[in-house]
Amino acid sequence: MTEFNLFSKAPNGELHTKWEEYKNNLKKLTPEEANKYKVIVIGTGLAGASASATLAEQGFNVHAFSFHESPRRAHSIAAQGGINAAKNYKSDGDSVMRLFYDTIKGGDFRSREDNVYRLAEISKNIIDQCVAQGVPFAREYGGLLDNRSFGGVQVSRTFYARGQTGQQLLLGAYSALSRQMEKKKVVFYSRHDMLDIVLVNRKAKGIVTRNLVNGKIETHSADIVILATGGYSNVYYLSTNAMASNVTANWRAHRKGALFANPSFTQIHPTCIPVKNDFQSKLTLMSESLRNDGRVWVPQKKNDQRRPTEIPEGERDYYLERIYPAFGNLVPRDVASRRAKEVCDEGRGIGPTGFAVYLDFQKAIDEKGEDFIREKYGNLFDMYQNITNENPYETPMKIYPAVHYTMGGLWVDYNLMTTVEGLFSIGESNFSDHGANRLGASALMQGLADGYFVVPHTAMDFLAKETPLMKDITDRPEFKEAKDKTENEINKLMMVDGKMAVDEVHRELGKIVWDKIGMARTESGLREALSEIPKIKEKFWNNISIPGSDKDVNQELEKALRVKDFIELAELMAFDALDRNESCGAHFREEYQTEENEAERNDKDFKYVAAWDYSENENPKLFREELKYNNVKLKTRSYK
Amino acid sequence: MSILKLLTSSVGRKILMAITGLLLAFFMAFHLFGNLFLFLGEEAFNAYVNKLHQLGFLIRIAEFFLVLFVGSHAYSGTLLWLKNRKAKKVISSYSKANTSNAARSAAFTGSIVFIFLATHWSTFWYKFNFDLQGMSYYYVVTESSVGFGSPAVSIFYIVAIALLGYHLKHGITSAGQTLGIVGTKYEKIYNNLSAIFWFWIPLGFISIPIWFGFIARVI
Amino acid sequence: MNINLKIWRQSSGSTKGILKSYRLENIDPNISFLEMMDILNIKLVKEKKDPVAFDHDCREGICGSCGFMINGSPHGPQKATTVCQLHMRAFSNEEDILLEPFRAESFPVIKDLSVDRKAFDRIISSGGYVSTNTGEAPEANSISIKKEYADEAFLSSACIGCGACVAACKNSSAMLFTSAKVSHLSLLPQGQKEGKDRVAKMVATMDEEGFGSCTNTGACSAECPKEIGQVNIARLNQEYISSSLSSLLKKKE
Known part of the structure; x- marks a missing residue:
């Protein structure tokens, strides 16, 4: 078994200047030299599209793969709220240092200082880049960029384009990518699922893909592989992620030796539309920006069946404002989510299921006018009304937490390279910047920082030290072996011939993961999960049914290939949550809480990144990266 | 990109259609002005037509352009129609909701108008120029069998002009869109003026067969 | 509610397609249109029949993946709404619903309702x-x-x-x-x-x-x-x- 000595490779030196200095010392290639190399990028969302475009601009030959028909369909498109940047346009005391500190604190001191500082620093360049591309950010009447305050911070540093910021940023990155496609520097493979990674002499040199249109299993070789494959929230079955978002590419990399870090750090978003019934296929997020003007409350009485408008002010419990007078409704996501769960568990939840709380705009409408609210949140209100058939201008919204983002992911060093040489991981698919909890409007920031401004430099440096392949090496035995293995696995799946649809197994898995590895975890619950998940696995391999052929469009097979990896991931999440005998950020272990029911961190024993190694027949093995904090003081997060 | 390529693209052809269409609409206004002399009596009308004939060479040039405009308008229209047929895989599968019949039937109404123009030229225009046989212009229009002396001709004329109006109802707004007037400060003025061309001018034309073909005969 | 679906089935771009009828009973009017399609597909899978292929992903109306003709309208009867945001309450009990792929020479059919x-x-x-x-x-x-x-x-x-x-x-x-x-x-x-x-x-x-x-x-x-x-x-x-x-x-x- 391989031993890993996890070292971030972050350079020494002064925090404020180290990235600039480091970047300047990285090896560079001229466009002519870069032209000798081929780079594979998996995933073309914000991170993947921006990385592909930038690498192509540098002269590399990029082959980009996506299971979507077009890069513009990636789930980055659904991000609503905005993107943070330490521009300090509002002169409200914001700075790179402050964004850095907010992100570290928001992540409950479980992220790497150097990475986070770099992220905060780069945030400014991202906005410049996007504006130059023609991203239509919201502007003030004076013609300059507008900002708003967002999710758990007290400064206005969030840039936005109505409630469709992710869409506009993705279209920007997509346009840059399209430009390189036209120049033939990027070859885009649409409707291709990556099913395995190929190592040659322990370095990532290629991939195995399935063409989703004709079922062909193909191999592709390159000098390096970059994974930009997003998060794995769909392990919960119901999440705000798109239906096809999956962990397969990351999991395949993990099985080939890339350590998986902090898998149990999954973010629950407090403002989603509650589940209505068993047929629910996915959850819809209402942007967190709504909490700027909406007030969260439940009735003081249990099982109060009155309509919200009939409950007088005195009988309402604005519990966030009550518990956290300073931050009120703007407390971080994990805190807002857990408090919602708490009041619902007390029996004060509302709606037919009792698992919902109100988000009330009456005060904002009275004070600022309905037009103001409409201008700011119009599309969100319309979306809510369309889904629920209720008018939020007249009656409060009903919301409940839902899984939204995964902080965990492949372990990467400062260069964003995984423990497999030549295999990089960027955006949500890595673990690096958000610690145990991500702040609002920081996911877009990280995806673009990694893609536009980090990996192009670090990958170039890595490649400059590599001899270019200069040819297709898919005739090597490593490729054939990986291809055969993939084909065998597909054959095995096609032959199961049971009675259950893949979705049904997935839903059962999701329920276990949500109940036991969700908003609140306990040792006993996690042990139950560890005994139940193998049963699901058995059910999956014995009971599913995939009609049709694998040599054709087969959406059931696509799902099966994803769910099979989710099952294995779920087990790892339970191990990780069980190992971390503390509460931090989104990871809340009921055994470890203060008297005021706040997360109780244990910096003495758990100030580390938990990176797990895969093992076929044994329990996963833990490797630790100790976190060092030289520039911030570890404090107990308090939003009171 | 070369100008030829720009003008033969789908948008280029549309621009040509819009320009020729608008010029033809202006011609109609002029044509109607002449036709209304009919209401002033035989002498006035004949005098007007004679005046035009005295222009001689100039009138031939004008006619040449007229034919050119009609021809290129119809030619571009036909090419686009063929392209569009090919682009739509299943002809019936499109959305009929919220769109006007005038727009959807423009190719059809245009074709009928084209047939009308062909007969119009082969009768009135031919007779006026080459086959007068001593008749007065006024007589050709109001009494002869190629004119409104024949109820069939009158009815065909009325129907065709009505369809032309319907064609213009779409055509004029469409030209505003194609020439990029929509969305500018001129949009409103343009739309207000458009009714002159698709409603009032065709009505003026129709008033002639109605009066001379039917009403005048009865009273 | 009960509905009668007529769905365009075409196994690939190179084969001919036909309309097939399906009936679903006791559908909750508050589920989304695609959730209804999920129910149909799970039913088909259990009967060992090929489920209906259609594109969809975010189910929030923003990724642009979904879309097919519902009773002659792209994305169905509701204004300014993608198929994934359409709910069954937009239809009436016992309604006949016709589903066809987007028809255009430039959008070749991949399978059933999915086009390129x-x-x-x-x-x-x-x-x-x-x-x-x-x-x-x-x-x-x-x-x-x-x-x-x-x-x-x-x-x-x-x-x-x-x-x-x-x-x-x-x-x-x-x-x-x-x-x-x-x-x-x-x-x-x-x-x-x-x-x-x-x-x-x-x-x-x-x-x-x-x-x-x-x-x-x-x-x-x-x-x-x-x-x-x-x-x-x-x-x-x-x-x-x-x-x-x-x-x-x-x-x-």
């Missing part, structure tokens, strides 16, 4: 961008843009590329799609420098891809789930005319 819309990507590739490399951008606030232009540009840029405009159009024209991108970029100073070239290239690609021409019927905007307006087409035309004029003048020089 990569032609859209090729239109964007031919010019739907601002030519700026990463790292070359000036300070963001050095470009000041009037709020009304920024807002208008946003409205054009809100297009999700679902292809409903092409399906709605009797000519299968991609003018609304193309013009939304042209107008988004031509409204902003960043995009204006390449404007004339962009519009010529994008229109040329649109024609090469086999889309029909626009006859200004307005069906596209009426059916667009993001309500992209006809004014975008007028803006494209303006740009096109000015592109043609400048190319004419250049010739003379």
Whole structure:
């Protein structure tokens, strides 16, 4: 078994200047030299599209793969709220240092200082880049960029384009990518699922893909592989992620030796539309920006069946404002989510299921006018009304937490390279910047920082030290072996011939993961999960049914290939949550809480990144990266 | 990109259609002005037509352009129609909701108008120029069998002009869109003026067969 | 509620398709249209029959993956709504619902209700961008843009590329799609420098891809789930005319 000595490779030196200095010392290639190399990028969302475009601009030959028909369909498109940047346009005391500190604190001191500082620093360049591309950010009447305050911070540093910021940023990155496609520097493979990674002499040199249109299993070789494959929230079955978002590419990399870090750090978003019934296929997020003007409350009485408008002010419990007078409704996501769960568990939840709380705009409408609210949140209100058939201008919204983002992911060093040489991981698919909890409007920031401004430099440096392949090496035995293995696995799946649809197994898995590895975890619950998940696995391999052929469009097979990896991931999440005998950020272990029911961190024993190694027949093995904090003081997060 | 390529693209052809269409609409206004002399009596009308004939060479040039405009308008229209047929895989599968019949039937109404123009030229225009046989212009229009002396001709004329109006109802707004007037400060003025061309001018034309073909005969 | 579905089944682009009937009973009117499709598919899987293939992903109306003809309308009867945001309450009990793929020569059928819309990507590739490399951008606030232009540009840029405009159009024209991108970029100073070239290239690609021409019927905007307006087409035309004029003048020089 391989031993890993996890070292971030972050350079020494002064925090404020180290990235600039480091970047300047990285090896560079001229466009002519870069032209000798081929780079594979998996995933073309914000991170993947921006990385592909930038690498192509540098002269590399990029082959980009996506299971979507077009890069513009990636789930980055659904991000609503905005993107943070330490521009300090509002002169409200914001700075790179402050964004850095907010992100570290928001992540409950479980992220790497150097990475986070770099992220905060780069945030400014991202906005410049996007504006130059023609991203239509919201502007003030004076013609300059507008900002708003967002999710758990007290400064206005969030840039936005109505409630469709992710869409506009993705279209920007997509346009840059399209430009390189036209120049033939990027070859885009649409409707291709990556099913395995190929190592040659322990370095990532290629991939195995399935063409989703004709079922062909193909191999592709390159000098390096970059994974930009997003998060794995769909392990919960119901999440705000798109239906096809999956962990397969990351999991395949993990099985080939890339350590998986902090898998149990999954973010629950407090403002989603509650589940209505068993047929629910996915959850819809209402942007967190709504909490700027909406007030969260439940009735003081249990099982109060009155309509919200009939409950007088005195009988309402604005519990966030009550518990956290300073931050009120703007407390971080994990805190807002857990408090919602708490009041619902007390029996004060509302709606037919009792698992919902109100988000009330009456005060904002009275004070600022309905037009103001409409201008700011119009599309969100319309979306809510369309889904629920209720008018939020007249009656409060009903919301409940839902899984939204995964902080965990492949372990990467400062260069964003995984423990497999030549295999990089960027955006949500890595673990690096958000610690145990991500702040609002920081996911877009990280995806673009990694893609536009980090990996192009670090990958170039890595490649400059590599001899270019200069040819297709898919005739090597490593490729054939990986291809055969993939084909065998597909054959095995096609032959199961049971009675259950893949979705049904997935839903059962999701329920276990949500109940036991969700908003609140306990040792006993996690042990139950560890005994139940193998049963699901058995059910999956014995009971599913995939009609049709694998040599054709087969959406059931696509799902099966994803769910099979989710099952294995779920087990790892339970191990990780069980190992971390503390509460931090989104990871809340009921055994470890203060008297005021706040997360109780244990910096003495758990100030580390938990990176797990895969093992076929044994329990996963833990490797630790100790976190060092030289520039911030570890404090107990308090939003009171 | 070369100008030829720009003008033969789908948008280029549309621009040509819009320009020729608008010029033809202006011609109609002029044509109607002449036709209304009919209401002033035989002498006035004949005098007007004679005046035009005295222009001689100039009138031939004008006619040449007229034919050119009609021809290129119809030619571009036909090419686009063929392209569009090919682009739509299943002809019936499109959305009929919220769109006007005038727009959807423009190719059809245009074709009928084209047939009308062909007969119009082969009768009135031919007779006026080459086959007068001593008749007065006024007589050709109001009494002869190629004119409104024949109820069939009158009815065909009325129907065709009505369809032309319907064609213009779409055509004029469409030209505003194609020439990029929509969305500018001129949009409103343009739309207000458009009714002159698709409603009032065709009505003026129709008033002639109605009066001379039917009403005048009865009273 | 009970519904009777008639669904276009076509096993691949090269085979012929037919309409098949399915009946679903006791459907909760509050589920989404695609959740109803999930129920149908799970039923088919359990009967060991091939489930209906359709594209979908975010189910929030923003990724543009979903879309097929429902009773002759792309994305169904509800205005400004994608299929994934459509709910069964928009239909009545015992209603006959006809589902067909988007019909256009440029959108070949992949399977059942799933079509290939990569032609859209090729239109964007031919010019739907601002030519700026990463790292070359000036300070963001050095470009000041009037709020009304920024807002208008946003409205054009809100297009999700679902292809409903092409399906709605009797000519299968991609003018609304193309013009939304042209107008988004031509409204902003960043995009204006390449404007004339962009519009010529994008229109040329649109024609090469086999889309029909626009006859200004307005069906596209009426059916667009993001309500992209006809004014975008007028803006494209303006740009096109000015592109043609400048190319004419250049010739003379």
